[in-house]
Amino acid sequence: MATRSLPRPEYPRPQFVRRDWLCLNGTWQFEIDQGDSGLDRGLREGPLKSRIVVPFCPESKLSGVENTDYLNAVWYRREFTVPRGWADRRVLLHFQASDYDTFVWVNGHEVGRHRGGMTPFACDITDAAPAGRKAIVVVRARDNARESMPSGKQSWVHGNTGCHYTRTTGIWQTVWLEPVPRRAALQRPKITPDLANGRFVIEQPVSGAQAGLVLRARLSDAAALVSEATCRCGEGFYPRLDLPVPAARRRLWSPEDPFLYDVALELVDEASGEIVDAAQSYAGLRSVSIDGYAVKLNGRAVFQRLVLDQGYYPDGILTAPSDRALVRDIELALAAGFNGARLHQKVFEERFLYHADRLGYLVWGEFSDWGLGGSEPVRGWQQQSDGTVVRGGNHNGQEAPVSIVAQWLEAVQRDFNHPSLIGWCPLNETSRRPDERITHHDDIMRGLFLATKLADNTRPVLDTSGYSHTVAETDIYDSHDYDQNPDTFRARHEALLRDEPYVADNIWTKSPAAWPRGTPYFVSEFGGIWWNPRARPGDPSWGYGDRPKTLEAFYTRFEGLCAALLENPRMLGYCYTQLTDVYQEQNGIYFFDRKKKYDLGRVRAAQQRIAAVERAPGGAVKGR
Template sequence: MTATQTATTLAPNPQFQRENWVDLCGQWGFAHDDADAGIGENWWNRADVFNRQIVVPFPPESELSGLRETGFHPVIWYRRSFAAPQLAADEKLLLNFGAVDYAAKVWVNGQCVGAHEGGHVPFSLDITHALGEGEQVVVVRAEDRPQDVHFPRGKQDWLEDPHSIWYHRTSGIWQPVWLSTVPALHLTDLHFVPDLANYRVRCEVRLNNVPSAPVALTIKLTAQGQSIAQQTVTMSEAELRFDIAIPQLENGVHRDYLLWTPERPNLIDAEVTLEGKRPDIVQSYLGLRSVGVGGKRFLLNGLPYYLRMVLGQNYWPQSHLAAPSPEALRREVELIKEMGFNGVRIHQKIEDPRFLYWCDVLGLIVWEEMPSAYGFSNSATERLTREWMEAIRRDKSHPCIVAWVPLNESWGVSQIAERPDQAHYASALYHLTKALDPSRPAISNDGWELVESDIWSVHDYAPDGEGLSSRFHEPADIEAMLRGMGPARRRIVLDGRELGDKPVMLTEFGGLSYLPKQGEKWHGYSTVDDPQEFEDRLRDIFSAIAAMPHIAGYCYTQVTDTEQEVNGLLTASREPKLPFETLRDITTMPAASVPHEQIDNARRKARKAAEDAEPID
């Protein structure tokens, strides 16, 4: 079943997988094209220019690619051969890319089979018509202009060497490449949107084409090996939305075995079969859970839930934005949970679907954030909007994702407080996000200068708990901050917007640098010199936040040291700077804003005291 795979057997997209996919990762031919001569010289028909090797899917700037070339190379080319699987008369062969940064053009056997723009999202190309006899050849041209600030680049530096909080680039192919055999009429999209209040799941399906005649689509849902629903519908168009009843959800007392939470990450396996001359069978899964806001709290399954998140750059020294191995993606989730957090805010990155799979399986909440552009222009607006829509299209069925963040700290809209066009853009992104997925909260511009938003999210790098308490403990202080200037000397909520009963969250804080390397450039928000001071400062800050009765959650900066940004709880090699048990004790302090945590903690202490007091025979 999909929800019980291991890292080594994991498909490139575990939530949408077919049997018999073929991995094309590994050694490819490689060439720089600094003069941008490849198009004019027909490199897609030449083998001689590919006189170097690269290991896909690692970017050429990284060590694991075999190259480690971090300079400016705006155009790069890839080439490899492969054996095509035998196709039946009514089958097609798809060539799939997890992500190519930033723009890609693809040839098979000298024929252009397609192009794609957007460096963090997947695309698939039908290459059936280009197949020949014997060995097949695929060539990819990737263009990633290092100094262009008008396309979504996230934390990738526009300078040749990393500075401040920006890192080495991740160019070209950086997620898996694979082949998949599909029927002529096949599924391209499959989304599940739980509706717990009405005991059902909304299913959204899209096909590659309009059926020539109506076809049957059957969905089977199982939980822990037991069937909970099966439904067949008829598709006469390329898209269809329909509801699947889940009767077991009606028992409000005994339905917990079905619901997804980080503490009990129950998943429902889904098998989807599209009938036709040759059936298309897709294995998927979903999580039955609801997320929302109300009464100034974040709500999970209709109940207040305190978010304990940590900021994840998800960057590895040896492979950059690409994970060094499938196992590393699972380990990243495990490390975050071992430190006591129940969530991660993936920062300036659309993460690999296999990482999201492990968040679903192991139970870790995710805020998904779009990588920013740094200039504001028509092209920047078009590029980011298009790629953001593709990211939501890929990821909207993941139960772990509980919030969408299209903009961060006014990056790309630096004059949003003074320019109506930038404010309209941020508002439009919020409303577009809600139109594509109304089932989750959306944050228009995380950190400050918020327009329409479901959560008032604030970034505050005060060096101690006293500084945080002065702004976040009392309701009057919180309201004054939200309506006025925030800690970063920016307005938090832009003029004319009602605060309402939306939750307030501290979504970046901390950033303590413990023992930065002397003589080297490094970045942190404040510095500590020894382990005890590091622990004391963490306890001071986290204690202050836990005592705040009006804060609905937090996000600490950050999981790991990353390049010169040495403010992680873990080193860049994923070693803890304090023992895991110490970190858990700090991060899991009961929150004053969620009374049941205080009660549960008191009960745990009472039980432990009673156990310790029992005489030993």
């Protein structure tokens, strides 16, 4: 239930859809609490001084506030009414994302709290907000940027600097209400495609699960019902269903044909036949596998022509101004010849992944781990002389690792079902020079790798992107290489053909750990070619290496760098930096406002040759 007059009115959770809902986006009361003293000053009880447009963060233009200073705490307040028709159900108040420590009160009662700025959470407000009556929700978000917390590319200094950008504080994704049955309710399912056995496996959590309830799932395509399965609740911790896909109805999800099956879920009273709860989902039948140096999709090597996407917008910062803007970013990448993206230092909103599923756009999920280390200019995990994690603010060396594991697993659980997501990367450019000690860095990296594998054994996991591969336990190995000379760039990566672990010595690796022989490998950041003809003398502007002297020099460099990796038979793919300029980092294929910077025909043509890994037996016949 939403109207077009609301900002971001679309349903926020497309992988698990219920019919009834109420969007709470729009104008809220708002107040900045710079000293974080608002609780003592009565901000929880009284009206707030100003206004803000939710779901846009107060630093953004679209919020109507546009305050980019440090905002240590912010408060929100809004009145709403739970629809009378929901009186026989429990009501959940959802926050798709709020940065960083969020506390929620409804009618003076605390109903929930959550740590982490990238993942959703929900509060049960049934007892605090009776249906048909006015209710007041008050939210406080604490976000001290000088403390140690995973915040991605948000700047730790007052202004933007280097590859750190304007901060995001408080609510930055949709806030909404949802009624669920009182007796028992479906929760987000885990849908695993099993291509080898021609089926989907559904693990369906049920809150209030009890004997006498039956779970029913129906799989459909555009034509009709494909298969149906049922199982009783109470006979296992999670009811599990197998939905077979007969060969005649089998259609695989791929970049060329991103076909999605509909999945209908029902919780049924076995005695009466009454439907207790129902929800809609969808699924793509596809497999991701490793075969030597190749990563295969549905048994065929597909060279991953990825682009780095940081998900920033000039007017919304981390929040897309519209659902159409999410689609447009994917379309822009496809138009430039990329077939996917590394979603960088941000857990993208769920609707982005939904559109990636629909459009056949491959993505890697990554966490916003930068920021751990407090006010230091951090790049991931910083180490003290004794090997422990640098402390920031009042966070001790153990608190940050515990927090990042919890937040990362929330992201993995949220996004597991998306067929477009083909790999996980919890850490980026961790900084550690290994010696005779085993440090927190090693424990964190291995712990996150093992936790991700336990949560999802269907996709490859990259231990850390870029460098400090200190644990030597990873499904895929990578490096970041911003050499701007195509000849030396090619020569260095051709060392792989001689089984030489060159990545042990280049400046982006900073680790003597050898490349594990036979492990798939790619350059997950390269290029970043600096070009902005709009820049005026004195404007903040940077990119990697020397700026090309002419536009033709850009094309020559871009073509040479891409060719060096496309022609390497031990390269599974690459990731070019980046899709758009982001503030002062002006090395995008497009400007920050998404306008064209280059001849897209030439950018696309440079990537469309058949990659060497695709020519091997079982490889794909073409790129996209």
